[in-house]
Amino acid sequence: MNPRPSVKPKPHPSQPAPHPPTLIIRPFAATFVNKTPPQLIADAVEEAAAALDRHPERRRDLAEQAVMRGALRQYPAFYLGHGPDDEAPCATPPTPPKQSPEERLLNSVRGITGPLEMLNPISPRLGLGRGTGTLPASFGIRLAAELGHTPTGERLIDDVLAEGMPDPETSGVIPEMREDIEAALALTPDWFEIAPPDMQGPFNIAHMVLGTEVFVLPLLEPDKFRDFMTLATDFYLALAANLRRWIGPRYPTFPACTCRIAECSLNMVSAELYREHVLPHDRRIAEAFGQVAIHPCSGPHVFRATLENLPVVYTEAGYIAKAYAGSIRVEEAVAEIGERPIILGIGQELPEGNEEEFFRRDLDLARANPRLLYGHTGMHWRKRDAEKIRRLHLRLDEYWARHVWA
Numbered sequence: 001m002n003p004r005p006s007v008k009p010k011p012h013p014s015q016p017a018p019h020p021p022t023l024i025i026r027p028f029a030a031t032f033v034n035k036t037p038p039q040l041i042a043d044a045v046e047e048a049a050a051a052l053d054r055h056p057e058r059r060r061d062l063a064e065q066a067v068m069r070g071a072l073r074q075y076p077a078f079y080l081g082h083g084p085d086d087e088a089p090c091a092t093p094p095t096p097p098k099q100s101p102e103e104r105l106l107n108s109v110r111g112i113t114g115p116l117e118m119l120n121p122i123s124p125r126l127g128l129g130r131g132t133g134t135l136p137a138s139f140g141i142r143l144a145a146e147l148g149h150t151p152t153g154e155r156l157i158d159d160v161l162a163e164g165m166p167d168p169e170t171s172g173v174i175p176e177m178r179e180d181i182e183a184a185l186a187l188t189p190d191w192f193e194i195a196p197p198d199m200q201g202p203f204n205i206a207h208m209v210l211g212t213e214v215f216v217l218p219l220l221e222p223d224k225f226r227d228f229m230t231l232a233t234d235f236y237l238a239l240a241a242n243l244r245r246w247i248g249p250r251y252p253t254f255p256a257c258t259c260r261i262a263e264c265s266l267n268m269v270s271a272e273l274y275r276e277h278v279l280p281h282d283r284r285i286a287e288a289f290g291q292v293a294i295h296p297c298s299g300p301h302v303f304r305a306t307l308e309n310l311p312v313v314y315t316e317a318g319y320i321a322k323a324y325a326g327s328i329r330v331e332e333a334v335a336e337i338g339e340r341p342i343i344l345g346i347g348q349e350l351p352e353g354n355e356e357e358f359f360r361r362d363l364d365l366a367r368a369n370p371r372l373l374y375g376h377t378g379m380h381w382r383k384r385d386a387e388k389i390r391r392l393h394l395r396l397d398e399y400w401a402r403h404v405w406a
C-alpha cells in the first residue's frame with residue numbers, strides 16, 4: 001500500500017497557484033435551487049468565465065492558437081490522464097433520461113471546468129452530436145444511449161444504397177444538434193465556440209454502418225463499395241456545410257475541430273487498399289476544406305499514407321502498447337514532418353516508473369518545433385493516483401517554464 005503523501009504540491013513559481021476544485025465546481029442542489037434553466041446556464045457561464053480567467057496556464061484554446069501560429073507558448077497546457085479503473089461495471093447501466101436542449105447545454109457549460117480537477121486543459125468550446133455514431137445514425141444505425149451512444153448493429157450495403165443519401169438537415173440526430181446550436185447561440189456569449197460533432201470520416205463511417213464487410217467489399221464488390229464511400233463523403237460534406245452555416249461566426253478555427261478525418265479502421269487494412277479505395281474520398285474532403293486534420297489512430301502506415309497523399313495540417317503520433325498495427329514513434333513523426341507547418345498531437349502511454357523522464361523528452365522537442373500538443377496517459381495509474389498525477393503535472397509545468405519557455 002502506498003501511503004498518501006502528506007506534502008502539498010508546491011505552486012509553480014511563474015504561474016498562478018491552481019485553485020482547489022471545490023471552489024470551482026459547486027454542488028448542484030445547494031447552489032441552483034429555484035432557478036430557471038437559462039438562469040442556471042448564465043450562472044454556469046459566469047463560473048466558466050471566471051475559471052478561464054484564473055487559469056491561463058490551463059487554456060487549451062490559447063495553446064491551439066499558438067501552435068497554429070507556430071509560436072512557442074508560455075504554458076504547455078497538456079493533458080495527463082490515468083487508465084480505466086479496475087472495477088468495470090458488469091450490468092448494462094440504465095438508459096439516461098432524455099434531456100431538453102437547455103439541459104444538455106447546461107451540462108456542457110458546467111463540463112468546461114471539470115478537467116481542472118486533474119489540472120488538465122480547458123477551453124470555451126461547446127460540443128455537439130453523439131460521439132463517433134453521430135453520422136452513422138443518419139444511415140439508420142442505432143446509438144445505444146445506455147452505452148454512451150455506441151453505434152450498434154449493421155446494415156446491408158444494398159439496402160443503404162437503395163435509400164440514397166440521408167437528409168443532411170432532418171436525418172438521425174441532426175435535428176437535435178440543430179436545437180443544441182440554437183440554444184447555445186441564444187444562451188451563451190459570443191466568445192464560446194460551438195464545435196461541430198465528431199464527423200469521423202468515410203471509411204470509419206463505412207465500418208460503423210456496414211460492419212466488418214468493409215474489409216472485403218473493396219475487393220469483392222468494388223463498384224458498390226465506391227458508391228457507398230461516395231454517398232458517405234457527399235453526406236459528410238453536406239452536413240459540414242450546414243453546420244458551418246447554422247453555427248456562423250462561432251465556428252472554431254482549430255483544424256482538428258473543423259476538417260478532421262478519423263482513420264481508426266484503416267489500421268486494419270493495408271496502405272495499398274487505402275490508396276486505391278479510400279484515398280479518393282478523403283481527397284474530396286481535403287479539397288473541399290483546402291486542408292485536412294488526420295487522426296491516424298496510431299498506425300505508422302496510416303500516418304504515412306495520409307501525410308504523403310493529402311494536404312495534412314494536423315496529425316497525431318505516439319507510443320501505444322496495444323495497437324493493432326503498431327504505433328508511430330514521436331521522433332520519427334517529427335522527422336517526417338520536417339519543416340512543414342504541420343501540427344502534431346502527441347498522445348503516448350507513459351512507461352511505469354519512468355513517466356517524468358519520458359514526458360520531458362516530448363516537451364524538449366517543442367524547442368525546435370513549437371507546433372506540438374500533448375495528451376499522455378499512464379495506463380497503470382488509476383483514479384486513486386490522482387494526487388500523484390497532479391504533482392507530476394505541476395513538476396512538468398515547471399520543467400517547461402525552466403527548460404522550454406525560458
Ligand SMILES: [Zn+2]
Nearest residue numbers: 262264295297
Ligand atoms: Zn481512433
